[in-house]
Structure formats: C-alpha cells, structure tokens
Amino acid sequence: MGTSFLWLAAALGLLDSGCHASTVLPRDAVPAGFVARPYYPAPHGGWTASWRESYAKAQALVEQMTLAEKTNITGGVGIYMGNTGSADRLGFPQLCLQDSALGVASTDNITAFPAGITTGATFDKDLIYARGVALGQEFRGKGANVYLGPAVGPMGRKPLGGRNWEGFGSDPVLQGISAALTIKGVQAQGVVATIKHLIGNEQEMFRMYNPFQPGYSANIDDRTLHELYLWPFADSVHAGVGSVMTAYNAVNGSASSQNSYLINGILKDELGFQGFVMSDWLSQISGVASALAGLDMAMPGDTMVPLFGFSYWKYDLSRSVLNGSVPLDRLNDMTTRIVAAWYQMGQDKNYPRPNFSSNTKNREDLLYPAAIASPRGQVNWFVNVQADHYKIARQVAQDAITLLKNDDNILPLSPSASFKVFGTDAAVNPDGPNACLNRACNKGTLGMGWGSGVADYPYFDDPISAIRKRAADVTYYQTDNFPSVPTPKDSDIALVFINSDAGENSFTVEGNNGDRNSAKLAAWHNGDELVKRAAAKYKNVIVVVHTVGPLLLEQWHDLPSVKAVLFAHLPGQEAGESLTNILFGETSPCGHLPYSITKKADDLPSSVADLKGFAFGQVQDTYSEGLYIDYRYLNKMGTKPRYAFGHGLSYTNFSFSEISISPVTRLTTSLPGPRAAKAPTPQFSTAIPPANEAKAPKGFNKIWRYLYSWLLDNEADEAYQIGTTGSKKYPYPEGYSNVQTAGPASGGDEGGNPALWETAFEVTLKVKNIGTRFSGKASVQGYVQYPESKYETPIVQLRDFVKTKELAPGEETTVRLGFKRRDLSVWDVEEQNWVAPGVKADGSMGRYTIWLGESSDRLRVACYTDTLECEGGLEPVV
Numbered sequence: 001m002g003t004s005f006l007w008l009a010a011a012l013g014l015l016d017s018g019c020h021a022s023t024v025l026p027r028d029a030v031p032a033g034f035v036a037r038p039y040y041p042a043p044h045g046g047w048t049a050s051w052r053e054s055y056a057k058a059q060a061l062v063e064q065m066t067l068a069e070k071t072n073i074t075g076g077v078g079i080y081m082g083n084t085g086s087a088d089r090l091g092f093p094q095l096c097l098q099d100s101a102l103g104v105a106s107t108d109n110i111t112a113f114p115a116g117i118t119t120g121a122t123f124d125k126d127l128i129y130a131r132g133v134a135l136g137q138e139f140r141g142k143g144a145n146v147y148l149g150p151a152v153g154p155m156g157r158k159p160l161g162g163r164n165w166e167g168f169g170s171d172p173v174l175q176g177i178s179a180a181l182t183i184k185g186v187q188a189q190g191v192v193a194t195i196k197h198l199i200g201n202e203q204e205m206f207r208m209y210n211p212f213q214p215g216y217s218a219n220i221d222d223r224t225l226h227e228l229y230l231w232p233f234a235d236s237v238h239a240g241v242g243s244v245m246t247a248y249n250a251v252n253g254s255a256s257s258q259n260s261y262l263i264n265g266i267l268k269d270e271l272g273f274q275g276f277v278m279s280d281w282l283s284q285i286s287g288v289a290s291a292l293a294g295l296d297m298a299m300p301g302d303t304m305v306p307l308f309g310f311s312y313w314k315y316d317l318s319r320s321v322l323n324g325s326v327p328l329d330r331l332n333d334m335t336t337r338i339v340a341a342w343y344q345m346g347q348d349k350n351y352p353r354p355n356f357s358s359n360t361k362n363r364e365d366l367l368y369p370a371a372i373a374s375p376r377g378q379v380n381w382f383v384n385v386q387a388d389h390y391k392i393a394r395q396v397a398q399d400a401i402t403l404l405k406n407d408d409n410i411l412p413l414s415p416s417a418s419f420k421v422f423g424t425d426a427a428v429n430p431d432g433p434n435a436c437l438n439r440a441c442n443k444g445t446l447g448m449g450w451g452s453g454v455a456d457y458p459y460f461d462d463p464i465s466a467i468r469k470r471a472a473d474v475t476y477y478q479t480d481n482f483p484s485v486p487t488p489k490d491s492d493i494a495l496v497f498i499n500s501d502a503g504e505n506s507f508t509v510e511g512n513n514g515d516r517n518s519a520k521l522a523a524w525h526n527g528d529e530l531v532k533r534a535a536a537k538y539k540n541v542i543v544v545v546h547t548v549g550p551l552l553l554e555q556w557h558d559l560p561s562v563k564a565v566l567f568a569h570l571p572g573q574e575a576g577e578s579l580t581n582i583l584f585g586e587t588s589p590c591g592h593l594p595y596s597i598t599k600k601a602d603d604l605p606s607s608v609a610d611l612k613g614f615a616f617g618q619v620q621d622t623y624s625e626g627l628y629i630d631y632r633y634l635n636k637m638g639t640k641p642r643y644a645f646g647h648g649l650s651y652t653n654f655s656f657s658e659i660s661i662s663p664v665t666r667l668t669t670s671l672p673g674p675r676a677a678k679a680p681t682p683q684f685s686t687a688i689p690p691a692n693e694a695k696a697p698k699g700f701n702k703i704w705r706y707l708y709s710w711l712l713d714n715e716a717d718e719a720y721q722i723g724t725t726g727s728k729k730y731p732y733p734e735g736y737s738n739v740q741t742a743g744p745a746s747g748g749d750e751g752g753n754p755a756l757w758e759t760a761f762e763v764t765l766k767v768k769n770i771g772t773r774f775s776g777k778a779s780v781q782g783y784v785q786y787p788e789s790k791y792e793t794p795i796v797q798l799r800d801f802v803k804t805k806e807l808a809p810g811e812e813t814t815v816r817l818g819f820k821r822r823d824l825s826v827w828d829v830e831e832q833n834w835v836a837p838g839v840k841a842d843g844s845m846g847r848y849t850i851w852l853g854e855s856s857d858r859l860r861v862a863c864y865t866d867t868l869e870c871e872g873g874l875e876p877v878v
C-alpha cells in the first residue's frame with residue numbers, strides 16, 4: 001500500500017487538484033512483458049473522408065469559442081447535476097449522456113429491451129439492427145444526445161464477471177458484429193452511440209481507482225489485445241461510432257482514462273477513431289495527464305471523490321491551458337471532436353432537448369439536485385417513446401431462447417396438459433418489477449442484471465401470466481423450496497424456473513459484489529435443488545433458466561425426467577409471451593449459446609475461471625491464457641463442454657446444400673497494402689488565449705457544487721502570466737511530444753487499414769427446412785481454421801454468421817457469409833500489423849478451411865480457400 005497515502009492526499013485535495021503533470025502518481029509494477037508504452041501526442045481528429053464535413057463545421061464553431069466555452073463542453077457539470085457544459089452563446093447545447101445499453105435508464109414510458117447477452121443469442125443481424133433502431137428512437141425521443149452503449153468490454157472472458165450480460169457474448173466476432181449493427185441502428189436516429197468500456201473490464205471487484213487503492217490492472221499482451229479484446233472496438237469504430245468510454249481499470253499498469261498507448265495510440269491512431277473519448281463515471285484521476293493521453297470528455301466532471309465541487313478539468317483545464325501545461329492545440333482537438341460528433345449525427349438540426357430527469361419521477365423538482373438548496377422547476381415531461389417497440393423487444397427475447405436439450409421431443413407442449421410450475425422466477429417480483437433501485441435484488445423473473453446497465457420496466461409480461469393465458473390446468477407454486485404436492489400423474493409437466501444474476505460493483509446482491517463471487521455458477525435461491533426435487537417427483541421436467549451467463553447443469557442435467565432445458569437469458573419486459581410462443585410451438589426456438597457451458601468450472605484455466613481477490617496495492621489480472629478463452633480454450637485442451645458456444649436446437653431440422661466459395665478481393669500479399677496518408681485536420685491558433693476568456697461574468701451567481709469552467713480573476717491572471725512568460729517548466733510524461741505523426745501502417749481509416757475490411761471470400765449455400773411439421777429459422781455460423789504457420793491460432797474461430805428468415809417445412813433460402821482480410825489474419829507483434837499467414841510468398845492463396853455449421857462443435861461442412869472447393873459430411877475438427 002505504498003501509494004495509499006498519496007491517493008488519500010490527492011482525494012482530500014492536499015495535493016494540487018491534478019492539473020499539473022507533477023501530481024501524476026507512480027504506477028504499480030505489473031508482471032514483466034506487459035507494456036503500456038507512452039504514445040504522444042494525441043492524434044488530431046478530422047482526417048478521414050467520412051467525417052470531413054462535420055469537422056469543417058466543427059472548426060467554424062470552435063474557432064468562435066472562448067477558452068471557458070471550450071473547457072465547459074469537455075466535461076460534465078457534476079454528478080447528479082446532469083449533462084455536460086454548453087457553449088450557449090453559439091448554440092452548442094448541454095449534451096445529455098444517458099444509460100443504458102438496453103433502454104433509456106431512470107425514466108418512464110420507454111421499452112426495457114432484452115439485454116445484450118440475449119441479443120447476441122439471436123445470432124440475427126437484422127434483429128440486432130432493428131433493436132438498435134428502436135433504442136435510438138427512444139433515446140432521441142427523450143432528448144438524450146448520447147446513448148451509453150453498446151458494451152463489448154467486458155467480452156465475457158470470465159464466466160463469473162458481473163457485467164458480461166450487458167455485452168453480446170464471449171467471442172470477439174459475435175460482439176463486434178452485434179456492436180456495429182447496434183451502433184448503426186442507434187446513430188441512424190441521430191443519437192451518438194458510445195462503445196464501452198475500453199478495455200479489459202472483465203471483472204467488477206477492484207475495478208475502480210479509489211483513495212486507497214488503484215483499480216486492478218488488466219495485463220494483456222499485444223496479440224491478445226488485438227485479436228480478442230480490441231476486435232469489437234475496431235468494428236465499432238469502423239461503423240462510425242461517435243464516442244468511446246474508457247474503463248475503470250488499468251491496462252498494463254496504466255489507468256484506462258489516461259492510458260496514452262490505448263487512447264492516443266491504439267484507438268485514435270491505429271483505429272482512426274474520429275469521435276470523442278469520455279471517462280467512465282469518476283474514473284478520471286488526473287488533469288494534465290489525462291488530457292495529454294487523449295481523453296476528450298470528463299464525466300461526470302467531478303474528481304475521484306465527488307460532490308465537493310472539485311474537478312480535474314473545467315476551471316482547472318482553463319488554468320492548465322493558460323499556464324501552458326496543456327497545449328491549446330490539445331483542447332482545440334478535444335472540443336472539435338465533441339462538436340464534430342454532434343454535427344456528424346445531425347444534432348444541430350431539430351434535435352429534441354432532454355425532457356426527463358434521471359434523478360426524480362416528479363414533474364417539478366430541484367433543477368440542481370446535488371446543490372440541495374436549488375431552484376425548482378419542471379424536470380419531467382413524461383414523453384412516451386415506446387411506439388410499437390415491444391414487438392422488436394419480444395422478437396429478440398423469443399429468438400434468443402436457446403433450446404439446449406429436448407429429449408423425446410417433449411417440446412413443444414400441448415396446452416391441454418396439466419402444468420405444475422415451480423420457482424419464484426416464473427412470476428414478476430411481487431413488490432413490483434422496479435421495486436429495487438437499479439434492479440439490485442433478485443426477486444421474481446430475472447429480466448436484466450443490476451447496476452447502471454438497466455432501465456425501468458414500463459410493465460412486465462411474466463412467464464406465469466403468459467402460461468395461464470395458454471393453458472387451463474396450471475398450478476403455480478411460487479416458492480424456491482420444493483413444496484408438498486399432490487401425487488403427480490405420469491402426464492404432468494413440471495416447469496421449473498431458476499435463475500442467476502450479476503451486475504455492477506456499485507451494489508452487492510445476496511453476497512455477490514457485482515461478479516458472481518458468491519453464487520458462482522450455481523443457480524440462485526437453491527435452484528439446482530429445486531430442479532432435483534421436481535425431477536424426483538415428476539416424469540416430465542422442463543427447466544427454464546433466466547441467466548446472465550453460463551451455469552453448471554451437471555447436478556441435474558442427466559436425470560431421466562429432466563427432458564428439456566431452455567436458456568431464456570435476460571428477456572427484458574417481454575419475458576412471458578416470448579417464452580410461451582416457444583413452449584407451445586407457435587414457432588421453433590432459434591437462439592444459440594453466446595458462450596460455452598462447461599461441465600466443471602475448472603474446465604477453464606484459473607486465470608479465467610477465478611475472480612481476482614484482494615491484494616495489497618494494485619490487483620493484477622494477467623491474461624495468461626492469451627487467445628484461449630471459452631471455446632478457443634476448450635478446443636485446444638480437447639475438453640468437451642456440456643454445451644458448446646453456438647449450440648441451440650430447433651423443433652425442425654435444416655440441411656445445407658449447393659455450398660460454394662468464391663474469392664471477392666483477392667489477397668496476394670500477406671500484409672495489407674500501404675495505408676493512405678492522413679488528410680489535413682483543422683488548424684487553429686495555438687497562442688495562449690487572453691486570461692479574461694477564463695473569467696466568470698461579473699456578478700454571476702454560482703450554484704453550489706455545480707462545475708464551472710471559470711477561474712477567479714486573479715487565478716486566471718496568474719496562470720496567464722506563467723504560460724506567456726514560460727516561467728515554469730513542467731515534467732511531462734516520458735516520450736511526450738506535441739508533434740503530430742503520420743500514424744502506424746496498420747491504420748489508415750476508421751477501423752484501421754481499409755484493406756482489412758475488404759471481403760476476401762464469400763461463401764454461399766442453400767439452407768432448407770427438411771422437417772415436416774414446424775417452421776423455423778436456421779443459424780449458419782462460419783468458423784475459420786488457419787493454415788499451419790509460425791503463429792499458433794485457436795483451432796476454429798467464429799468469423800461470420802447468418803440467421804435465415806422463418807422457413808416453412810420444405811422451404812429453402814440462399815444465405816451468404818463473408819470473410820474479410822482481417823478474418824484471415826493474425827496480429828504480428830513484430831510487424832505491428834495484421835498478417836494473413838495463408839498467403840504464400842509467391843502471392844498464391846494457401847488453405848484456410850472455412851467450417852460451416854449450426855454451432856461451434858457441429859461443423860460438418862467445409863470450404864477451402866486454395867482449391868475453392870466445398871464438401872460436406874465431414875468429421876468436425878473439434
């Protein structure tokens with residue numbers, strides 16, 4: 001705890017408030033080999049063609065801004081005060097940044113959509129996009145400028161990780177495609193989407209820097225970073241995402257909110273990100289250092305310990321520019337990035353103002369809640385933004401339902417059967433669906449996890465009500481302890497509902513600190529026992545699981561009466577009818593597992609299976625498993641899971657035929673071609689502005705604890721004096737420079753070198769419903785097996801997926817999967833570039849095997865990139 005005094009001192013303001021490089025505290029050592037090397041300067045935005053016009057408009061606006069206006073829009077006005085600062089004089093508004101990834105948080109008249117993990121389980125691009133459109137419409141309707149989603153960090157590396165359910169599943173391609181489609185859907189409505197959290201937020205406990213301890217360090221090697229954790233961020237930048245949120249934790253020892261390697265180097269230079277980078281809430285820990293490292297917006301604006309009215313930026317950023325410690329050039333870029341994102345989404349034209357408060361449900365209330373003594377006024381207008389989005393929500397919930405097992409084809413059910421329903425998870429929380437703040441309790445049907453990633457349910461369609469609508473003979477035992485029941489009939493159907501919850505570290509639920517540190521991979525409330533007891537009594541047991549992630553099913557899975565198991569994930573408000581449509585055979589299930597379900601927790605390596613516990617100093621979370629998480633690890637070890645990633649049954653069967661592969665853009669070099677040079681970016685005067693640009697207007701009545709960007713007159717004068725005379729020398733970070741660079745070879749546009757995004761091969765096939773009774777949608781998943789080379793790669797890796805439309809018995813459709821240069825490449829740490837190891841020295845194409853199937857362990861069809869042949873009936877490679 002050598003640094004704890006310093007943390008405490010910083011928090012109490014004994015040290016300067018952070019706007020001097022000299023207050024940057026020493027980092028804790030991380031294991032050898034994990035490097036967050038310095039990367040300076042922060043690359044200017046505005047060099048890609050797709051953002052050129054918005055940057056031109058932004059430049060014209062920023063040129064007119066005073067220093068205080070610029071520093072006002074680069075930070076929040078304080079926790080519970082809402083929003084960022086504005087440049088009102090010029091028509092640039094306060095921006096409303098709002099959670100969550102599954103719906104507009106803390107307000108009414110919205111749709112509580114299924115969570116990310118549920119959305120990923122659909123493996124359906126059209127639905128994922130449609131959900132994004134609906135989310136975007138609701139955020140816009142409420143006047144929120146920025147949607148704080150989607151979440152792809154965590155990736156789901158640790159099955160016990162608390163926030164995995166906010167993302168789409170434990171695979172970079174499932175995450176990346178889902179995030180990109182969500183972003184496109186949201187941003188097509190004019191709302192800025194935020195991809196979060198960059199990066200390595202794979203567990204909740206010990207994530208945050210606090211006065212006593214730094215947040216944990218996610219120690220990730222360069223190749224693993226690129227091929228797994230950064231991958232979905234690259235998709236998001238390629239999709240044109242407007243903002244990125246950094247993570248709470250450190251990466252390779254350097255706090256994510258001021259990690260110059262990550263923000264300046266990887267995100268802004270290599271991935272060519274053109275929008276703005278915001279801190280996660282209260283994760284900013286310095287002033288100058290975070291500015292130089294590329295942070296553009298401090299949220300919610302307070303220092304690490306909030307509510308004292310202190311900020312590392314705002315007034316102190318004004319001071320830092322005046323005294324010369326932060327170059328004006330950096331502030332201009334920060335400001336321009338924010339204004340450009342606003343123009344890029346068209347928010348300058350008729351964008352609604354926020355019409356709700358996330359602090360209160362009252363029509364009138366405090367305008368500045370953190371100030372306590374605050375003027376009052378109207379804060380809620382109760383605008384209904386739901387439209388008919390329940391339909392999309394229900395479709396996603398339904399198409400995510402993953403049928404793991406269906407012995408004797410017990411499903412679908414006949415409504416005339418006699419049903420005995422067990423488990424409190426079958427009915428809505430008796431106290432009301434929103435009874436617990438931030439859903440930080442597990443009571444009733446689990447529709448979402450807990451924390452900031454939730455929204456309020458407008459209503460809750462629970463499974464028991466939906467079952468009662470379909471069937472007449474239903475007895476519900478609303479308990480998790482197996483009750484005494486009348487002697488069962490052989491034909492009775494027992495439906496047992498169990499669940500597993502997780503969430504954000506800000507709340508502890510039943511001993512779980514966000515992560516499932518207490519419950520582990522067992523069902524909550526003794527759910528496994530409930531299944532066993534039901535299975536001992538009834539001949540036909542169907543288990544429905546609402547869960548944030550994998551569970552261990554071994555205690556009861558093979559009991560003879562456990563006939564069917566369904567994972568309904570986290571369905572949001574539409575938990576009932578979505579389920580009964582499947583149970584009663586309205587349609588076939590078509591969800592697929594967005595993670596593997598192992599037989600034992602330690603079938604995965606301990607770096608992944610275990611959570612990091614307390615340590616003195618910084619907790620070190622080292623990614624020693626490298627590329628090998630989830631199915632990548634299980635396949636490498638030859639360990640059969642209970643259910644593999646991508647698994648999901650239907651009531652019908654599908655065949656694949658007429659499979660063909662064709663090259664699209666031929667790869668003749670293993671490296672992508674040279675990148676184009678950056679186009680010129682906006683140029684501004686770099687002279688230190690006059691001190692009065694940072695002085696408050698005379699007689700201005702400040703609100704207590706509201707964060708302003710003005711200095712006292714004498715402070716501004718003093719800072720200006722220092723800055724213009726150069727009387728003070730600042731200790732800049734190692735490697736610091738303020739000269740813009742050309743950028744790395746792996747960059748070149750949004751998402752990196754454009755060649756990486758070119759489709760190299762396309763595979764087409766016909767998919768036919770060969771069943772006779774049920775219609776259904778088929779999932780086609782494409783996994784790539786790399787040729788032998790000096791790069792060890794996982795045996796197979798998902799690279800694309802398609803869901804068919806609903807196919808009637810006998811109906812057939814053609815589907816297409818694409819494989820890009822990036823999908824056939826590895827990140828070479830020496831080259832610092834993507835290398836396609838299958839391209840031979842003479843420019844000819846070697847053999848990648850593209851495996852197709854309905855799950856990662858049922859791959860019987862393969863196409864070859866060298867012979868351009870495809871064949872079926874093969875033994876799966878894993």
Ligand code: BGC
Binds near residue numbers: 148452
């Ligand atoms: C979470 C973010 C969230 C933010 C704002 C943080 O605690 O990590 O995901 O967007 O709060 O509520």
